[in-house]
Amino acid sequence: MIVIKNLSKVYHLKSGDVTALENVSMTVQEGEIFGVIGNSGAGKSTLVRCINLLELPDSGSVTVNGTTLFQTEENGTLVVLPEKELNRQRRQIGMIFQHFNLLDRSTVFDNVAYPLKYSGLTRKEIRRRVGELLELVDLKDKASVYPSQLSGGQKQRVAIARALANNPRVLLSDEATSALDPDATESILQLLEKLNRELGLTIVIITHEMAVIRAICDKVAVMEQGHVVECGDTYRIFSRPRAEITRRFVSSTSGFSQADKLIARWDEILAGKENGAFYLLLFTRDSLSQATVSRISREYGVDLDILLANIELLRGGSIGRMLVAASGNGESIQAALRDLKQHHVEVREVTGYAVD
Numbered sequence: 036m037i038v039i040k041n042l043s044k045v046y047h048l049k050s051g052d053v054t055a056l057e058n059v060s061m062t063v064q065e066g067e068i069f070g071v072i073g074n075s076g077a078g079k080s081t082l083v084r085c086i087n088l089l090e091l092p093d094s095g096s097v098t099v100n101g102t103t104l105f106q107t108e109e110n111g112t113l114v115v116l117p118e119k120e121l122n123r124q125r126r127q128i129g130m131i132f133q134h135f136n137l138l139d140r141s142t143v144f145d146n147v148a149y150p151l152k153y154s155g156l157t158r159k160e161i162r163r164r165v166g167e168l169l170e171l172v173d174l175k176d177k178a179s180v181y182p183s184q185l186s187g188g189q190k191q192r193v194a195i196a197r198a199l200a201n202n203p204r205v206l207l208s209d210e211a212t213s214a215l216d217p218d219a220t221e222s223i224l225q226l227l228e229k230l231n232r233e234l235g236l237t238i239v240i241i242t243h244e245m246a247v248i249r250a251i252c253d254k255v256a257v258m259e260q261g262h263v264v265e266c267g268d269t270y271r272i273f274s275r276p277r278a279e280i281t282r283r284f285v286s287s288t289s290g291f292s293q294a295d296k297l298i299a300r301w302d303e304i305l306a307g308k309e310n311g312a313f314y315l316l317l318f319t320r321d322s323l324s325q326a327t328v329s330r331i332s333r334e335y336g337v338d339l340d341i342l343l344a345n346i347e348l349l350r351g352g353s354i355g356r357m358l359v360a361a362s363g364n365g366e367s368i369q370a371a372l373r374d375l376k377q378h379h380v381e382v383r384e385v386t387g388y389a390v391d
């Protein structure tokens with residue numbers, strides 16, 4: 036478990052101070068895949084670098100698996116664990132990066148063996164451990180090649196094997212898939228999910244892509260300008276985003292940013308329709324299987340033209356969104372909408388030109 040409390044960090048530059056983190060607090064439960072999303076400059080990398088003290092924060096505390104790595108005392112001084120103990124704790128935390136950070140002049144085997152150098156293991160034990168790790172990331176046949184001979188996805192697998200060499204309980208991933216194509220991204224995310232499932236590894240994923248969060252995260256914290264603006268269960272964040280920036284992130288992957296184009300043409304689309312209006316329907320895991328638009332349309336004699344629809348698959352369940360143009364008898368439309376609401380479908384009449 037990782038408990039982060041009131042973490043703050045200001046960079047002092049000639050051009051002025053930059054507040055990278057201001058009173059950031061969050062708790063990552065053991066065995067969780069926890070996402071941190073935010074735009075460029077939001078403070079994500081600073082946060083993750085402060086967790087394992089690659090960066091020294093100004094104040095706050097971080098506790099990993101019950102051991103406090105650093106904390107601010109009442110007089111304001113930051114007290115850090117003694118170096119030897121800190122290094123022992125750091126071995127419990129693996130880290131992977133966007134650009135892999137491999138040793139280019141060393142083979143895959145040597146890259147993975149590198150963190151085991153001072154582990155006290157014999158050569159034979161190291162060989163066995165590296166073999167296990169390469170097997171785990173599906174790169175057994177690449178032990179003797181050099182990083183330049185690997186694809187991006189394979190390089191990231193080597194980096195993951197290296198990060199896991201000392202059996203950490205936590206893996207920090209800073210934009211690990213940002214330099215990869217969609218197929219490689221997918222396979223790395225699947226690998227991370229497997230490591231979480233099979234090893235019980237706690238994973239903190241830093242990303243600027245909501246699709247990464249949607250694919251594997253249990254929880255998510257949304258950061259903006261050094262602050263956590265929203266934090267919660269991924270399913271809740273996707274179905275009911277609260278902060279403005281979270282809404283933007285959600286609509287960037289839901290495909291519903293396109294709804295604006297249709298809404299802008301509503302005069303044309305609704306022309307000649309009796310009581311025509313646009314509605315946005317949100318189907319959650321409570322309503323997806325129960326309420327079908329075709330049944331409602333049939334039962335109430337209401338025309339519901341589906342203009343845009345999608346279903347997103349999340350770890351916690353599915354979310355469906357639909358933009359419909361309804362028309363027919365006014366009372367029947369209202370009765371149909373009430374029926375949908377009774378089946379836990381969120382119904383929103385579109386009255387403006389923007390969809391969030």
Ligand SMILES: Nc1ncnc2c1ncn2[C@@H]1O[C@H](COP(=O)(O)OP(=O)(O)OP(=O)(O)O)[C@@H](O)[C@H]1O
Pocket residue numbers: 046047048053054055073074075076077078079080081082243
């Ligand atoms: N070493 C540094 N010296 C000075 N300022 C820094 C340093 N590192 C980060 N910053 C500043 O702190 C802020 C947060 O940066 P950070 O790298 O944490 O953002 P980020 O969310 O990881 O962004 P990105 O998505 O681009 O990686 C930015 O304004 C950045 O310019």
Ligand SMILES: [Mg+2]
Pocket residue numbers: 079080081210
């Ligand atoms: Mg970053």
